[in-house]
Amino acid sequence: MVQLEESKCDLLIVGAGPAGLMAATWAARCGIHARILDKRRTKIFHGQADGLQCRSLEIFDSFGFADRVWKESNHLLEMCLWNPDETSRIRRTDTIPDTIPGISRFQQVVLHQGRIERVFLDSLKDYSEIEIERGVVPEQLEIDHSKADDDHAYPIKVKIRYLDDDEAAPVQHGTNVPDGLFRSSLAEDDTDDLIRKSQRKKGSIEVIRAKYLIGCDGAHSWTRRQLGFRMEGEQTDFVWGVLDIVPITNFPDIRMRCAIHSAESGSIMIIPRENRLVRLYIQLKEVNSEVDRSKITPEIILKAAQNIISPYKLAYDYCDWWTAYQIGQRVGNSFSCDDRVFLAGDAVHTHSPKAGQGMNVSMQDTYNLGWKIGLVVKGLAKRSILRTYQSERRRVAQDLINFDRRFSRLFSGRPARDAADEAGISMAEFKVAFEKGNMFASGLAVDYGASILVAKPGDSADQGDGTDVDTVTNSTDRVVGKQELASNIKLGMRFPSFQVLNQSDARPWHFGQFLKSDGRFRIIILAGNLRDEKQWKRLEDFGDLLAKPDSVIRRYTPSEKPIDSVIEILVIHSALRQEVELLDIHEIFHPFDEKRGWDYEKVFVDDLSYHQGHGEAYKNYGVDKERGCVVIARPDQYVGWIGEIEDVEDIDRYFSEVLIPQV
Ligand code: FAD
Structure with missing residues (x-):
């Protein structure tokens, strides 16, 4: 050995x-x-x-x-619901957008x-x-x-x-x-x-x-x-088969995501995929929970699918992969x-x-x-x-299980024959649950509780195991952010993205593209109307404080590293782009490097683009266009703190709980 x-x-x-x-x-x-x-x-x-x-x-x-x-990838844009009519024939009863429009710059794929x-x-x-x-x-x-x-x-x-x-x-x-x-x-x-x-x-x-x-x-x-x-x-009794096939079929919505409930033969979920493939999740009604998996074959799964999708025909010549599972x-x-x-x-x-x-x-x-x-x-x-x-992820897992319980029961159950059929599942209820579930299913509903990383007002969060957050962090004096300054930038949720322009070259960007996963915290200054003298001074004063040798950004940055390597500062102002000069803005907001010159990727403006319209970022963020506010985003883009431009002490307190001074 x-x-x-x-x-x-x-x-x-x-x-x-x-x-x-x-x-x-x-x-x-x-x-x-x-x-x-x-x-x-x-x-x-x-x-x-x-x-x-x-x-x-x-x-x-x-x-x-x-x-x-x-x-x-294949992009999923519409979801079709198919249900039995009064003669038990399946029919398309509804179509809904697969991803809620406007919630992200991406859709589900x-x-x-x-x-x-x-x-x-x-x-x-x-x-x-x-x-x-x-x-x-x-x-x-x-x-x-x-x-x-x-x-x-x-x-x-x-x-x-x-x-x-x-x-x-x-x-x-x-x-x-x-x-x-x-x-x-x-x-x-x-x-x-x-x-x-x-x-x-x-x-x-x-x-x-x-x-x-x-x-x-x-x-x-x-x-x-x-x-x-x-x-x-717990383990449920539902057993499902999965086929990845190139289908040969006359079912009209085979390239749409579909939930099909048949009258008596169970349900199918259709997921159209890349390269003409389609994934079918098929309820195996005749296999009970004491499953002998050696008896499950692609042929058995296909037969179950054919029963559900009837009178439409379904066959395949090519199967890419298959499996079966029981829901736990x-x-x-x-x-x-x-x-x-x-x-x-x-x-x-x-x-x-x-x-x-x-x-x-x-x-x-x-x-x-x-x-x-x-x-x-x-x-x-x-x-x-x-x-x-x-504390953050166990709660997400619990929410996921609750979502899945609701969703699986509605999807695996037999459709109700009429309003009096209490044992059956109401298809109207299924649609509502599906639409509501769409926000959860997008991953954007995640809302982390109060902790040293999320300066949320109100109750302290539980740790996912019932322990109180303040006991856990030993913090008696946790800083609390001012949610009212940004109604759509939610403490504990991911920083939303809207179009802004780069101040130095007018190019439109989704702001989220600048929140890179490189391990840095970010102080995002929504600097308001920089054409207003008072507002300009507020930003200059903030810049002076940040530039001091003992400022929050210097204290936590190793001396040999660039000033933005632990905490990066990004600015979005709301004045007209052409009325503001980048180099007039305090240097700390576009730091100078002897070899690389000024940093041109730190100051942005909420203004009209020549080719892509206006992002209306301030409006969408729910932030006052004149006064603005300041946000701390964690390295994973979740919002840690919100405050006024003057709340430098609170920024200090936030980071003093989280980071280790390097000097
Ligand atoms: P896994 O993907 O299970 O990876 C675990 C890895 O650990 C494996 O590579 C395994 O070989 C390795 N491993 C295990 N034990 C050891 C050991 N002792 N030592 C060393 N290595 C070990 N999720 C979705 O989000 N979207 C979907 O559309 C979706 N569809 C699904 C369809 C099917 C049919 C199935 C079965 C699952 C689906 N899932 C889907 C769920 C998804 O596959 C899993 O949730 C996901 O793969 C979990 O990722 P993981 O890294 O935690 O675990």
Whole structure:
């Protein structure tokens, strides 16, 4: 047996699915030393998740790769509802927009998980040395709890084992078409088997000491088992089949997203995909909850689909992938141990895939966590910010399960025959629930509670486990933002994006494009009407304070780094562009670099574009065009604080809870 040396890393990620890849992407952008392991030999090439919310696309855009996904994906614009008429024949009863118009610069799209993982892998290559270590399983986890609060310690010890190629390949179930049963809720997990087999063969092992670990190892999470954490919730009786096919059909809405409820044969969700593919989620009525998965075949699933969609015809010549699953709606009882080992993604929440949420919420878990670990490892932020991971994400997971319960019941139930049929599902209720659910399903309804990172007025948030936030942060004197200054920039929600113009070249941009995921906090100054002398002076005074040697931006920035490397300042004013000169504005708002000159990408204006109309940013943000306001956006674009231009002390107090002085 080859015993490899012990090694160290800042962050160890177990599992290279969407959650693990997002965590690795943050590690790459923050520049910390991370490793990412996966027990499988290859990435996913077919099937699995495919729906992307607008919020996920905004996040991809902040990393600079949304354009690839936007181009390759199929765009979902309309949703058609099909229901039985009085003769039990299915008919189109409604059409609704798939994404609520105007809520984001993106709409919901579909692209299979393998392509999405590819985009992540390419971005990792561009920004770091991080590579997925495949065919590797962790087999032992030890945590030295006594060192959990020591910023410099490596309290996590993981023994990993290298598998050979055969061991790392998932078992398939006898058809020529790739299936996802090995990842389905109907399959047993094979991790322990893999470890045992490899131990017998004396496969090589390595010991890794890590500062932090994230278990992104899916629904059967090994990491969760080591921590002894439980999943709470229940398994439903509904069994569903999934087919990714190129359909041959006379059903008229096959290129629309459809929810079809048949009178007696169950329901189908149709998701039109890239390359003429269509995904069908099909309720398997004749398979009960005691499922023997070896009996489920693509033919059985197709037969069920044909019954539901009748009298329309449905067949296929090409099937790309298929699977079957039973819906379990569960949330982990805890998301973190000592704020050193974390769980994310399917490892802490599982639910039905039809609403297209799992991959999105999983990626967004580690999108929430990755920058926090990055800044703490780099010594820029206090460890206490890590506590907000559980308080922020466990609540999202609980909301997701509640949403899924409502949605699955309405989708899996039999349509009511008439108003007196209480056992049936009212199709009017389904439509209303669907329309309401659309906001949740966009990912834009996420609203983080009060914490050291969200200066919300009113009640303190609970930590997702019932603990009060002020106990957790030990803060008696938490700063509170002034929500009334910006009615549509909500504390705890992501900073919305509207069109503004670059002051120096008149080019229109969606402001969100400047909120990059690079680990920086941002002070966004909505500077108001700079043609007004008083307003100009308010901004100049603010600039003078920020430029002082002990100002908030200097205090938290390492002396050898550029002044905007920890906190970036962006300005949007509301005067006419041509009546303001960039170089007249205080230098701190467009800093000078000896090699690169002035920074021309920090001052923007809410004005008319030559070719793309007026973004009306102030109006849309709900901010007074004369006086403006100031907003702190976290590195993940969520709004941390809102105040007046004079509220410099509050800005100081916000950052003093979160960041570590560097001087
Ligand atoms: P996973 O994707 O499960 O990744 C876990 C990774 O960890 C895997 O690569 C696995 O090999 C690895 N691993 C597991 N155990 C170990 C171990 N012990 N050691 C090392 N590595 C390990 N979600 C959506 O958002 N939109 C959709 O449209 C959608 N459709 C779906 C359709 C189907 C049919 C299914 C089954 C799911 C769908 N989902 C959808 C859900 C989505 O696939 C999951 O929620 C998402 O993949 C979770 O990501 P994850 O990274 O947490 O876990």
